[in-house]
Amino acid sequence: MALTATERTTLKRLPERGSHERATVRSILDEGIVCHVGFATERGPVVIPTTYGRVGDDLYLHGSPASRMLRTLKHGVPVCVTVTLVDALVLARSTFHHSINYRSVVVFGTAVEVTDPDEKAAALAAFVEHIVPGRTADARPATIKEVSGTLVLRLALAEASAKVRVGPPIDDEEDLALPVWAGVLPFTARPGPARPDAFVPDDVEVPAYVAAYDRPCS
């Protein structure tokens, strides 16, 4: 099922790389770890990296109530949230045609503060499950004080689109015979090994969801 294309989410250049498919947008968001949040301030644009969670067709941002970013966004300031995955380096025969295979999602909208305690608790769990699936069953849940001490914002995945480059380099035909190696160097984020902190009791082993961690999470 596709999201509705808008002026802002329609690619002007290389439109064949664009997608409004909900499944594509979701899978890129779920694989990413940090997003980049852009908004205007009195002193110009700001782009801040932060973690996020997704529940259905909503994206959640969170942090301290003292966070300048969250305090600004909760007033309904327009925001752009971008998530980018680098999949491979693309080595062409010519300097000019070098590229990157990547998948990115851009979300436009305005965020609203989440005040309902149940939605807030679900969002807080989503932040952790997004990063380490299975973790919330082990970790101590947030207390009422911690929940109320966290500012959570919701941004609808309504005006969103994906952009994807895949495949080999696209060289000029007259360069194909050059004796230059060309191809793709895949680039994968690999986890591990896990390092316990100093206070973990000896009989507490590394959980399976940490030892077998991979991304995208299965």
Next chain:
Amino acid sequence: MALTATERTTLKRLPERGSHERATVRSILDEGIVCHVGFATERGPVVIPTTYGRVGDDLYLHGSPASRMLRTLKHGVPVCVTVTLVDALVLARSTFHHSINYRSVVVFGTAVEVTDPDEKAAALAAFVEHIVPGRTADARPATIKEVSGTLVLRLALAEASAKVRVGPPIDDEEDLALPVWAGVLPFTARPGPARPDAFVPDDVEVPAYVAAYDRPCS
């Protein structure tokens, strides 16, 4: 040697994570592959991922002269460029204290178009060398037509700062005895194996700078 701190590059929260050290800023920029470029448009803020190059204390952006982003920025619109490296997932005993070890750089300024052919050629080489050191000695250099068909912008690394989180989870003291595994799961971008494209002659081997590729580049 440190960059001069400004209102925009001074952390209000957790200032101990901030740095204006030039060497820190440079090393994060050099290890990253894509940056996120934020700027204001008539329709609100936009955050676009793109590759970049660094030469000394200048950051370069490039692309097609038809790129909306580059066409906007070359008119001196204020820009914020952010590069983020995810180093590790930080698993605390409490849901609340989960975190990410990361290194990020934020650069504020206005970009200017590079018109000098020598500077432009050096920037184009820097884009490729930034991604694959050693590559420009092998690849066909850009032609005059390709150079003139590329829009290159320069952004001074003058108003820039880094933010870094390292170390184990920071749990509340009363949680330390919980029988919950806690620690750090390092997260490293690993390249390879390289895949040649269909037209590489049989006697052209994978170059050493591809076969032994690692990031940060040595």
